[in-house]
Amino acid sequence: MEELSTDRLVVREWELDDAAPALAIYGAEKVTRWLTPAMGQVSDTTAMRAVLHAWTEAQPNMLPPRGRWAIQRREDGEVVGGLGIRLLPPYDEDLELSWQLRPDAWGQGYAAEGGTALIRWAFTQEIDELFAVARPSNTRAIGTAKRLGMAWVGETDKYYNLTLQVFRIRPADLPPDWD
Template identity: 70%
Template sequence: MGIRLTTDRLVVRDWTPDDAEAALAVYGSTDVARWLTPVMDRVADPEAMAAVLREWARQQAELLPPRGRWAVERVEDGRVVGGLGIRPLPPYEEDLEITWQLAPAAWGHGYATEAGLALLRWVFTQDIEEVFAVARPKNDRAHAVAKRLGMRWVGETTKYYDLNLQVYRIRPADLP
Protein backbone atom coordinates (compact mmCIF):
# COMPACT_ATOMS: atom_id res chain seq x y z
CA MET A 1 0.00 0.00 0.00
CA GLY A 2 2.90 2.30 0.73
CA ILE A 3 1.26 4.94 2.93
CA ARG A 4 3.50 7.22 4.92
CA LEU A 5 1.88 9.50 7.47
CA THR A 6 3.94 11.99 9.43
CA THR A 7 3.12 13.83 12.64
CA ASP A 8 5.36 16.12 14.69
CA ARG A 9 6.96 13.15 16.47
CA LEU A 10 6.02 10.04 14.51
CA VAL A 11 5.94 8.35 11.13
CA VAL A 12 3.35 5.70 10.29
CA ARG A 13 4.79 3.51 7.53
CA ASP A 14 4.86 -0.01 6.14
CA TRP A 15 6.71 -2.65 8.12
CA THR A 16 10.06 -3.83 6.73
CA PRO A 17 12.12 -6.94 7.52
CA ASP A 18 14.64 -4.67 9.27
CA ASP A 19 11.97 -3.90 11.90
CA ALA A 20 12.00 -7.40 13.42
CA GLU A 21 14.00 -6.55 16.55
CA ALA A 22 11.98 -3.44 17.35
CA ALA A 23 8.71 -5.22 16.54
CA LEU A 24 9.67 -8.00 18.94
CA ALA A 25 9.81 -5.42 21.75
CA VAL A 26 6.10 -4.87 21.02
CA TYR A 27 4.69 -8.23 19.97
CA GLY A 28 7.08 -10.28 22.10
CA SER A 29 6.09 -8.45 25.27
CA THR A 30 3.78 -10.39 27.57
CA ASP A 31 2.34 -7.05 28.73
CA VAL A 32 1.20 -6.38 25.16
CA ALA A 33 0.37 -9.90 23.99
CA ARG A 34 -1.98 -10.65 26.87
CA TRP A 35 -4.43 -8.17 25.34
CA LEU A 36 -3.99 -9.47 21.77
CA THR A 37 -4.88 -13.12 22.21
CA PRO A 38 -6.74 -14.95 20.68
CA VAL A 39 -6.12 -12.75 17.63
CA MET A 40 -2.34 -12.90 17.96
CA ASP A 41 -0.15 -14.82 20.36
CA ARG A 42 3.06 -13.47 21.85
CA VAL A 43 5.91 -13.70 19.34
CA ALA A 44 8.72 -15.78 20.84
CA ASP A 45 11.94 -14.69 19.12
CA PRO A 46 13.47 -12.51 16.37
CA GLU A 47 13.17 -15.22 13.71
CA ALA A 48 9.47 -15.69 14.43
CA MET A 49 8.98 -11.91 14.37
CA ALA A 50 10.73 -11.66 11.00
CA ALA A 51 8.39 -14.36 9.68
CA VAL A 52 5.36 -12.46 10.98
CA LEU A 53 6.58 -9.25 9.29
CA ARG A 54 7.11 -11.10 6.01
CA GLU A 55 3.56 -12.46 6.23
CA TRP A 56 2.15 -9.02 7.01
CA ALA A 57 3.99 -7.59 3.98
CA ARG A 58 2.58 -10.37 1.80
CA GLN A 59 -0.95 -9.73 3.08
CA GLN A 60 -0.57 -5.96 2.79
CA ALA A 61 -0.04 -6.24 -0.96
CA GLU A 62 -3.46 -7.91 -1.29
CA LEU A 63 -5.50 -5.61 0.96
CA LEU A 64 -7.78 -2.85 -0.22
CA PRO A 65 -7.23 0.53 1.44
CA PRO A 66 -7.61 1.42 4.19
CA ARG A 67 -6.94 -2.09 5.54
CA GLY A 68 -3.43 -2.92 6.64
CA ARG A 69 -0.74 -2.95 9.33
CA TRP A 70 1.89 -0.29 9.84
CA ALA A 71 4.90 0.46 11.97
CA VAL A 72 4.98 3.52 14.22
CA GLU A 73 8.44 5.11 14.17
CA ARG A 74 9.78 8.04 16.19
CA VAL A 75 11.03 10.91 14.04
CA GLU A 76 13.78 11.90 16.51
CA ASP A 77 15.71 8.62 16.33
CA GLY A 78 14.02 6.41 13.69
CA ARG A 79 13.15 3.85 16.37
CA VAL A 80 10.02 1.73 15.83
CA VAL A 81 7.94 2.01 19.01
CA GLY A 82 4.75 0.26 17.97
CA GLY A 83 2.26 -0.76 15.35
CA LEU A 84 -1.17 0.18 14.04
CA GLY A 85 -3.73 -1.76 12.09
CA ILE A 86 -7.02 -1.39 10.29
CA ARG A 87 -8.78 -4.69 9.79
CA PRO A 88 -12.28 -6.13 9.40
CA LEU A 89 -13.90 -7.28 12.63
CA PRO A 90 -15.11 -10.88 12.73
CA PRO A 91 -17.44 -12.62 12.29
CA TYR A 92 -19.03 -10.68 9.43
CA GLU A 93 -16.03 -8.56 8.42
CA GLU A 94 -18.27 -5.57 7.69
CA ASP A 95 -17.01 -3.27 10.43
CA LEU A 96 -13.43 -1.95 10.40
CA GLU A 97 -11.36 -1.97 13.57
CA ILE A 98 -8.39 0.23 14.42
CA THR A 99 -5.74 -1.43 16.57
CA TRP A 100 -2.67 -0.02 18.27
CA GLN A 101 0.17 -1.68 20.10
CA LEU A 102 3.20 -0.02 21.65
CA ALA A 103 6.33 -1.38 23.26
CA PRO A 104 5.96 -0.96 27.03
CA ALA A 105 8.99 1.36 27.04
CA ALA A 106 6.99 3.72 24.79
CA TRP A 107 3.87 3.82 26.98
CA GLY A 108 2.82 7.11 28.50
CA HIS A 109 4.11 9.44 25.77
CA GLY A 110 0.89 9.86 23.76
CA TYR A 111 2.27 7.95 20.77
CA ALA A 112 -0.78 5.69 20.33
CA THR A 113 -3.10 8.69 20.23
CA GLU A 114 -0.87 10.73 17.92
CA ALA A 115 -0.30 7.90 15.44
CA GLY A 116 -3.90 6.70 15.71
CA LEU A 117 -5.26 10.14 14.86
CA ALA A 118 -2.99 10.40 11.83
CA LEU A 119 -4.17 6.98 10.64
CA LEU A 120 -7.85 7.74 11.26
CA ARG A 121 -7.61 11.04 9.37
CA TRP A 122 -6.21 9.11 6.39
CA VAL A 123 -8.79 6.29 6.76
CA PHE A 124 -11.61 8.81 6.52
CA THR A 125 -10.26 9.99 3.13
CA GLN A 126 -10.90 6.46 1.83
CA ASP A 127 -14.72 6.66 1.74
CA ILE A 128 -15.10 5.07 5.18
CA GLU A 129 -17.93 6.26 7.41
CA GLU A 130 -16.97 4.76 10.77
CA VAL A 131 -14.25 2.79 12.52
CA PHE A 132 -14.49 0.72 15.69
CA ALA A 133 -12.10 -0.27 18.45
CA VAL A 134 -12.66 -3.14 20.84
CA ALA A 135 -10.98 -3.69 24.19
CA ARG A 136 -11.29 -6.07 27.07
CA PRO A 137 -13.05 -4.50 30.06
CA LYS A 138 -9.89 -4.31 32.20
CA ASN A 139 -7.60 -2.91 29.47
CA ASP A 140 -7.63 0.60 30.91
CA ARG A 141 -4.88 1.86 28.58
CA ALA A 142 -6.87 0.87 25.49
CA HIS A 143 -10.01 2.53 26.82
CA ALA A 144 -8.08 5.74 27.52
CA VAL A 145 -6.56 5.81 24.01
CA ALA A 146 -9.93 5.18 22.38
CA LYS A 147 -11.39 8.15 24.27
CA ARG A 148 -8.41 10.40 23.40
CA LEU A 149 -8.91 9.47 19.74
CA GLY A 150 -12.43 10.88 19.99
CA MET A 151 -14.07 7.47 19.95
CA ARG A 152 -17.39 7.04 21.72
CA TRP A 153 -18.31 4.04 23.83
CA VAL A 154 -21.23 2.22 22.19
CA GLY A 155 -21.60 -0.82 24.42
CA GLU A 156 -20.38 -4.21 25.42
CA THR A 157 -20.57 -7.33 23.26
CA THR A 158 -19.37 -10.90 22.79
CA LYS A 159 -19.89 -10.64 19.02
CA TYR A 160 -16.21 -10.14 18.19
CA TYR A 161 -13.52 -12.77 18.86
CA ASP A 162 -15.88 -14.66 21.24
CA LEU A 163 -14.75 -12.36 24.07
CA ASN A 164 -16.58 -9.92 26.30
CA LEU A 165 -15.41 -6.60 24.83
CA GLN A 166 -16.08 -2.90 25.18
CA VAL A 167 -16.84 -1.32 21.79
CA TYR A 168 -15.91 2.21 20.72
CA ARG A 169 -16.81 3.96 17.46
CA ILE A 170 -15.59 7.04 15.64
CA ARG A 171 -16.95 8.87 12.63
CA PRO A 172 -15.22 11.68 10.73
CA ALA A 173 -17.12 14.42 12.60
CA ASP A 174 -15.89 12.96 15.93
CA LEU A 175 -12.19 13.52 15.19
CA PRO A 176 -10.59 15.97 17.62
Protein backbone atom coordinates in the same frame (compact mmCIF):
# COMPACT_ATOMS: atom_id res chain seq x y z
CA MET B 1 -0.59 4.38 1.80
CA GLU B 2 2.19 6.91 1.77
CA GLU B 3 4.00 7.48 5.04
CA LEU B 4 2.03 9.58 7.50
CA SER B 5 3.93 12.13 9.56
CA THR B 6 3.11 13.90 12.79
CA ASP B 7 5.24 16.22 14.88
CA ARG B 8 6.95 13.28 16.60
CA LEU B 9 6.13 10.18 14.54
CA VAL B 10 6.13 8.52 11.15
CA VAL B 11 3.52 5.86 10.43
CA ARG B 12 4.96 3.62 7.73
CA GLU B 13 4.79 0.11 6.33
CA TRP B 14 6.59 -2.64 8.22
CA GLU B 15 9.92 -3.89 6.87
CA LEU B 16 11.67 -7.22 7.49
CA ASP B 17 14.52 -5.31 9.16
CA ASP B 18 12.01 -4.26 11.85
CA ALA B 19 12.04 -7.77 13.38
CA ALA B 20 13.99 -6.86 16.54
CA PRO B 21 11.99 -3.74 17.44
CA ALA B 22 8.73 -5.50 16.47
CA LEU B 23 9.64 -8.35 18.84
CA ALA B 24 9.95 -5.77 21.65
CA ILE B 25 6.24 -5.12 21.01
CA TYR B 26 4.71 -8.43 19.94
CA GLY B 27 7.02 -10.54 22.08
CA ALA B 28 6.23 -8.63 25.28
CA GLU B 29 3.77 -10.40 27.58
CA LYS B 30 2.66 -6.98 28.89
CA VAL B 31 1.43 -6.23 25.36
CA THR B 32 0.22 -9.58 24.08
CA ARG B 33 -1.91 -10.37 27.13
CA TRP B 34 -4.33 -7.73 25.82
CA LEU B 35 -4.37 -8.83 22.20
CA THR B 36 -7.28 -10.75 20.77
CA PRO B 37 -6.84 -14.43 19.91
CA ALA B 38 -6.01 -13.35 16.34
CA MET B 39 -2.47 -12.46 17.51
CA GLY B 40 -0.49 -14.36 20.09
CA GLN B 41 2.86 -13.62 21.69
CA VAL B 42 5.76 -13.96 19.23
CA SER B 43 8.56 -16.09 20.65
CA ASP B 44 11.76 -14.91 18.95
CA THR B 45 13.26 -12.79 16.17
CA THR B 46 12.96 -15.57 13.58
CA ALA B 47 9.24 -15.95 14.29
CA MET B 48 8.82 -12.16 14.26
CA ARG B 49 10.53 -11.96 10.88
CA ALA B 50 8.06 -14.59 9.58
CA VAL B 51 5.12 -12.54 10.91
CA LEU B 52 6.50 -9.38 9.29
CA HIS B 53 7.03 -11.27 6.04
CA ALA B 54 3.36 -12.33 6.07
CA TRP B 55 2.26 -8.76 6.84
CA THR B 56 4.39 -7.19 4.11
CA GLU B 57 3.27 -9.79 1.56
CA ALA B 58 -0.41 -9.25 2.41
CA GLN B 59 -0.30 -5.43 2.54
CA PRO B 60 -0.45 -4.72 -1.23
CA ASN B 61 -3.51 -6.96 -1.59
CA MET B 62 -5.54 -5.33 1.18
CA LEU B 63 -8.30 -2.93 0.30
CA PRO B 64 -7.60 0.49 1.82
CA PRO B 65 -7.77 1.45 4.56
CA ARG B 66 -6.90 -2.06 5.78
CA GLY B 67 -3.33 -2.84 6.73
CA ARG B 68 -0.64 -2.88 9.39
CA TRP B 69 1.95 -0.17 9.96
CA ALA B 70 4.93 0.60 12.17
CA ILE B 71 5.02 3.65 14.43
CA GLN B 72 8.50 5.19 14.26
CA ARG B 73 9.81 8.11 16.31
CA ARG B 74 11.10 10.90 14.10
CA GLU B 75 13.85 12.02 16.49
CA ASP B 76 15.78 8.74 16.56
CA GLY B 77 14.14 6.41 14.02
CA GLU B 78 13.13 3.93 16.73
CA VAL B 79 10.09 1.75 16.04
CA VAL B 80 7.96 2.11 19.17
CA GLY B 81 4.70 0.50 18.10
CA GLY B 82 2.31 -0.74 15.51
CA LEU B 83 -1.08 0.26 14.14
CA GLY B 84 -3.59 -1.77 12.21
CA ILE B 85 -6.94 -1.54 10.50
CA ARG B 86 -8.62 -4.85 9.78
CA LEU B 87 -12.02 -6.48 9.66
CA LEU B 88 -13.45 -7.62 12.97
CA PRO B 89 -15.06 -11.06 13.12
CA PRO B 90 -17.26 -12.25 11.47
CA TYR B 91 -15.07 -10.41 8.95
CA ASP B 92 -17.74 -8.87 6.80
CA GLU B 93 -18.12 -5.18 7.65
CA ASP B 94 -16.78 -3.69 10.90
CA LEU B 95 -13.27 -2.23 10.61
CA GLU B 96 -11.12 -2.27 13.75
CA LEU B 97 -8.42 0.26 14.52
CA SER B 98 -5.78 -1.29 16.77
CA TRP B 99 -2.55 -0.11 18.33
CA GLN B 100 0.28 -1.77 20.21
CA LEU B 101 3.31 -0.12 21.79
CA ARG B 102 6.51 -1.31 23.42
CA PRO B 103 5.98 -1.14 27.19
CA ASP B 104 8.78 1.44 27.57
CA ALA B 105 6.85 3.71 25.14
CA TRP B 106 3.60 3.62 27.11
CA GLY B 107 2.22 6.85 28.50
CA GLN B 108 3.88 9.17 25.97
CA GLY B 109 0.88 9.71 23.67
CA TYR B 110 2.32 7.78 20.72
CA ALA B 111 -0.75 5.56 20.20
CA ALA B 112 -3.11 8.54 20.17
CA GLU B 113 -0.82 10.62 17.93
CA GLY B 114 -0.19 7.84 15.41
CA GLY B 115 -3.80 6.67 15.63
CA THR B 116 -5.08 10.18 14.91
CA ALA B 117 -2.97 10.36 11.74
CA LEU B 118 -4.21 6.93 10.64
CA ILE B 119 -7.86 7.81 11.33
CA ARG B 120 -7.46 11.03 9.35
CA TRP B 121 -6.11 9.06 6.39
CA ALA B 122 -8.64 6.20 6.75
CA PHE B 123 -11.56 8.60 6.38
CA THR B 124 -10.23 9.64 2.97
CA GLN B 125 -10.75 6.03 1.83
CA GLU B 126 -14.55 6.09 1.59
CA ILE B 127 -15.35 4.41 4.90
CA ASP B 128 -17.92 5.72 7.33
CA GLU B 129 -16.72 4.39 10.69
CA LEU B 130 -13.93 2.69 12.60
CA PHE B 131 -14.21 0.62 15.76
CA ALA B 132 -11.81 -0.21 18.56
CA VAL B 133 -12.33 -3.03 21.02
CA ALA B 134 -10.76 -3.49 24.43
CA ARG B 135 -11.06 -5.90 27.30
CA PRO B 136 -12.95 -4.18 30.14
CA SER B 137 -9.88 -4.22 32.40
CA ASN B 138 -7.55 -2.71 29.77
CA THR B 139 -7.75 0.86 31.06
CA ARG B 140 -4.86 2.02 28.84
CA ALA B 141 -6.62 0.94 25.62
CA ILE B 142 -9.91 2.41 26.79
CA GLY B 143 -8.17 5.71 27.60
CA THR B 144 -6.48 5.75 24.19
CA ALA B 145 -9.78 5.11 22.40
CA LYS B 146 -11.28 8.09 24.22
CA ARG B 147 -8.26 10.30 23.43
CA LEU B 148 -8.74 9.36 19.76
CA GLY B 149 -12.24 10.82 19.97
CA MET B 150 -13.93 7.44 19.86
CA ALA B 151 -17.29 7.11 21.61
CA TRP B 152 -18.19 4.14 23.76
CA VAL B 153 -21.05 2.22 22.13
CA GLY B 154 -21.39 -0.67 24.51
CA GLU B 155 -20.10 -4.05 25.50
CA THR B 156 -20.36 -7.17 23.35
CA ASP B 157 -19.14 -10.71 22.93
CA LYS B 158 -19.72 -10.55 19.14
CA TYR B 159 -16.01 -10.26 18.37
CA TYR B 160 -13.47 -13.01 19.18
CA ASN B 161 -15.91 -14.65 21.67
CA LEU B 162 -14.61 -12.28 24.34
CA THR B 163 -16.48 -9.70 26.37
CA LEU B 164 -15.16 -6.44 24.96
CA GLN B 165 -15.81 -2.73 25.28
CA VAL B 166 -16.59 -1.26 21.85
CA PHE B 167 -15.70 2.27 20.73
CA ARG B 168 -16.55 3.94 17.42
CA ILE B 169 -15.56 7.03 15.49
CA ARG B 170 -17.22 8.48 12.37
CA PRO B 171 -16.09 11.39 10.20
CA ALA B 172 -18.74 13.63 11.81
CA ASP B 173 -17.12 12.92 15.21
CA LEU B 174 -13.80 14.43 14.17
CA PRO B 175 -12.90 17.71 15.83
CA PRO B 176 -13.15 20.75 13.54
CA ASP B 177 -9.36 21.28 13.65
CA TRP B 178 -8.74 17.89 11.98
CA ASP B 179 -8.00 18.30 8.28
